[in-house]
Each structure stands twice: as structure tokens, then as C-alpha cells.
Amino acid sequence: MTILVGTLSIAITLAWGGFLRDMHEVTLSRQLAQTAADAAALAAVAEAAPYGVGAPAAQAREYAEANGAHLLSCDCEAGAVGAQVEVSYRGVVAQARAAYDPRRLQPLPTAATQGVHPALAEAVGALVRASEGAVYVVSGYRPPQRQAELWKQALAKYGSPEVADDWVAPPGRSMHERGLAVDLGGDTGLAARLVADLGLPLYRPLPHEPWHFELVGTRRTP
Numbered sequence: 151m152t153i154l155v156g157t158l159s160i161a162i163t164l165a166w167g168g169f170l171r172d173m174h175e176v177t178l179s180r181q182l183a184q185t186a187a188d189a190a191a192l193a194a195v196a197e198a199a200p201y202g203v204g205a206p207a208a209q210a211r212e213y214a215e216a217n218g219a220h221l222l223s224c225d226c227e228a229g230a231v232g233a234q235v236e237v238s239y240r241g242v243v244a245q246a247r248a249a250y251d252p253r254r255l256q257p258l259p260t261a262a263t264q265g266v267h268p269a270l271a272e273a274v275g276a277l278v279r280a281s282e283g284a285v286y287v288v289s290g291y292r293p294p295q296r297q298a299e300l301w302k303q304a305l306a307k308y309g310s311p312e313v314a315d316d317w318v319a320p321p322g323r324s325m326h327e328r329g330l331a332v333d334l335g336g337d338t339g340l341a342a343r344l345v346a347d348l349g350l351p352l353y354r355p356l357p358h359e360p361w362h363f364e365l366v367g368t369r370r371t372p
């Protein structure tokens with residue numbers, strides 16, 4: 151800010167045309183300094199978050215420099231929920247602060263719900279977010295090969311197809327293979343309450359599998 155005022159007072163002594171040009175340059179430098187600061191702060195806080203590798207200052211420096219600025223300071227620690235940086239761009243100093251709400255940073259069900267029906271993925275995503283970490287996706291889409299493996303394990307464990315069938319669907323008969331089921335972990339009671347509270351199109355068709363949720367209307371009743 152001090153530097154900016156200094157530049158302005160010099161600019162005023164210049165001829166009118168030069169004044170305008172310098173004003174433009176000052177404004178531009180200010181904007182670019184702020185952009186560099188914003189980028190550095192965002193990079194730092196992303197790096198500080200659980201998915202970073204824990205080097206927020208290095209990330210802040212890299213992003214400041216990628217925007218042509220120098221990092222003057224970075225108040226950023228690994229694991230912190232906020233980061234504050236100060237950068238200098240052509241003598242113009244800018245600051246920025248970035249923060250995140252850790253409650254919104256629950257593992258998104260994106261990877262776990264890959265391959266499942268989009269409507270199911272959407273409903274499960276809403277449920278997981280609303281649970282604020284108490285509910286998560288354990289299993290979603292299962293390729294037929296994986297279902298065959300599970301069936302083999304169940305056969306070995308329960309001894310007969312009749313009993314194994316109560317726990318694992320034989321290959322070709324699982325709703326998971328069709329991308330129409332997810333198994334949830336954590337507080338499945340809360341999951342059921344959230345389904346009702348949020349009016350989500352999910353239900354639990356298997357009484358002995360309270361973690362298994364499907365989209366309403368996709369299972370044909372025998």
C-alpha cells in the first residue's frame with residue numbers, strides 16, 4: 151500500500167498522457183499482484199488440507215512465481231485450515247487469505263461411486279455430504295470379475311450356494327454389477343434417517359444387509 155501511494159505521487163508529476171498510462175500500469179500491476187497472491191494463498195491452503203503432501207509454503211512460492219511475483223511471506227502450516235500470504239509483483243505488494251471449511255472436505259463419493267447409475271451417485275453424494283463424515287461409501291459398482299471373486303469367497307466361507315446366496319449374490323445377479331447398489335459404511339442408522347429426512351430416492355431392500363442401499367424403483371419385485 152505504501153509503495154502504491156509512492157508510485158501514484160510520482161505518476162501525478164508526469165504529463166497527462168504519461169499519467170494515464172502509468173495509472174493503467176499501476177492498476178494492472180495491482181491486479182496482477184492480487185492474482186498472484188490469490189493463487190499462492192489457494193495453492194497453500196490446498197496443500198495444507200488433508201489431500202496435500204504438506205508443503206504449503208513451497209506451493210505458495212511456486213504459484214506466486216508462476217504468476218510473476220515473489221512470495222514475501224506465507225503464514226501457512228501443514229494441516230491448517232487457512233493460509234495467508236504476501237507477495238510482491240513489480241514492487242506492488244498484495245496479500246491474500248484462503249480458508250476452507252473442513253466439514254465440507256469429506257472424502258467425496260466420486261471415486262467410490264464411479265460406474266454406478268448417475269441418479270444413485272447423486273443421491274448417495276447428497277447423503278454422504280449431509281452426514282458430515284459419519285457415512286461413507288464402502289462399495290459401489292463391482293465388475294463381474296470382482297463379484298465372481300466375492301461369490302467364491304462366500305462359497306468357501308458358508309459351504310453351500312444356498313447359504314452363500316443369503317450374503318453375496320452369485321455372479322450376474324448382483325445389483326452392484328449393474329451399478330444400481332452401494333454399500334455404505336459408518337452410521338447406517340443415520341444414513342437411513344437422512345434418506346427419509348432429505349427425501350432421497352434410496353432404500354434398503356435386503357433386511358439382513360442394512361448397509362446395502364439401492365435406487366427406489368430399479369429392482370423388479372419377483
Ligand SMILES: [Zn+2]
Pocket residue numbers: 326331332333359361362363
Ligand atoms: Zn451391497
